[in-house]
Amino acid sequence: MTVQETGTDTGRHLGTDLDRAQFVQQWEQWHDEQERHLTAPHGFLAVTSLRWLDSEPARFPDAPGAWSSTDEGVVVHLDEGEELTVDGTPVHGRHSFGILPERASVSAVTGDAVIEVAKRGGHDIVRRRHPDSKLLADHTRAPAYAPDPRWALPGRYLPFDEPRPVTVGAAVEGLQHVYDAPGQVEFELGGHTHALTAFGGRDPGSLLVLFTDATSGVTTYAANRSVSIAAPDAHGGVVIDFNRAVNLPCAYTDLATCPLPPAENRLPVAVEAGERIPYERLGGEQAANS
Template sequence: MTAQAEETDRAAFAQDWERWHAEKEKALAGPHGFLAITGLHWLDATPTRFPDAPGAWSSTDEGVVVELSDDEELTLDGQVLRGRHSFGVIEERVSLYPTAGDAAIEVAKRGGYDILRPRHPENGLRLAFTGTPAYAPDPRWARAGRYVPFDEPRPTTVGAAVEGLQHVYDAPGQVEFDLDGTTHRLTAFNGHAPGSLLVLLTDATSGVTTYAANRAVSIDAPDADGNVLVDFNRASNLPCAYTDLATCPLPPAENRLTVAIEAGEKIPTAPVEKTRSVPARATGPEATGTVPDGETP
């Protein structure tokens, strides 16, 4: 390859990365993105009102219930909700988004607990957001790898950004890649697209230039020979890097690398103090299902 061709390839690589990063930032800072969340409310059997959502909310045998007063209403899928409304039993990692004015009131289940996370476009964290710093994209960090499936998916328990919460995900296999003559192996979880994978990891940059708790790399489905591309330029922060109102999973122990992956997103400019924990009153099973990316945590 000529020097000019190599320079052209690097420029195209950088442009592709810039498009990816811009789309990720747009979703994060959207009117109802994670930066718009104003509260993480753990529901129990007692109907409770919260300052950032209409109605009194509870977690019951029939699922999440809201009791709206005469001057309150929500809208869900075009239907106006008034009075008492049951959302039914919400499955793990599922969210519903009824709206109230310009706010979206996320109703979800995380870690076996029913939660409420209102999202207000005027939230100060969203309005103050100026973008996520990142390493300059470098083709060196787009590593050819190999997918090694397990004979059967392995249930894998990981911690969470919320103290006292655990997630359990089925790991279909591992991803191997070589770096500076050493082979590294990462446990992979199922991604959102069919056949795709996602790895959660920390490395020697974690807590130094990159977010301490975790980063995530999405990987396209392996080809027929198990070949994959592990592009660490797209190692991205999960929402817990920006807000203490997320329930993000932590990497399994084997995904805590000792090498420095100097690629991908860095520590946000203004990280939030982390004071999360599951309320003592909350009880429920561990979370199971597909590992989150994008909007789920």
């Protein structure tokens, strides 16, 4: 779940054509970067399989070795003639990846493919990523609403006294994720005040909000979208730029374990901004006409 941070300058109430043109240009640059990340040779569209590990060593047709989840973490046993490269070093025989923290991942290279070793929802998994993935080859640029400064909303960060563990569902049935929520973001929309639970973002002090709204399942992906928020200012002020609401990997592939939004993050209003249902899910022609 990696997204670009929303710049604080996007929240200005823009009044001139020059300001609007600059806003659109900045959004287009941001969306281009989103696409470069999504379509990287070993990005999420390159995932070709998802394997759930248990204590019994298992072999898979698209990865060397026999893989298992043990008391010392993920272990792979490589037969003679099999090899993986880990941190630039070839490995043979038995190799332990150690116990991975939740949501952490490490990579091993085999030929042109990368084997992602990760922990999701308390379970060890391996995912193969290959640049020849059909999903990557067939990808069409993610559709999105036209950027509009009206959707860059001022808000206020309301920190909790202590971060609260929040359990949410996942795109995989029966799986759960637990995130620490440092607080909520409050903003006005549709004549009402809304408060969304926020998780920690990628950059220090930044926030990440998972949400759905009245467009979900209609013009935007049904399960979730996310929006990143730059660190609050000294007075707790934030900008929630819904133009930069993005699809999570599960919008493109069933080989993802993405978290679902907390119940309180289901907005009853339509947020007609940000990325829409991917063509891969909706069908290119139908999406283009929606």
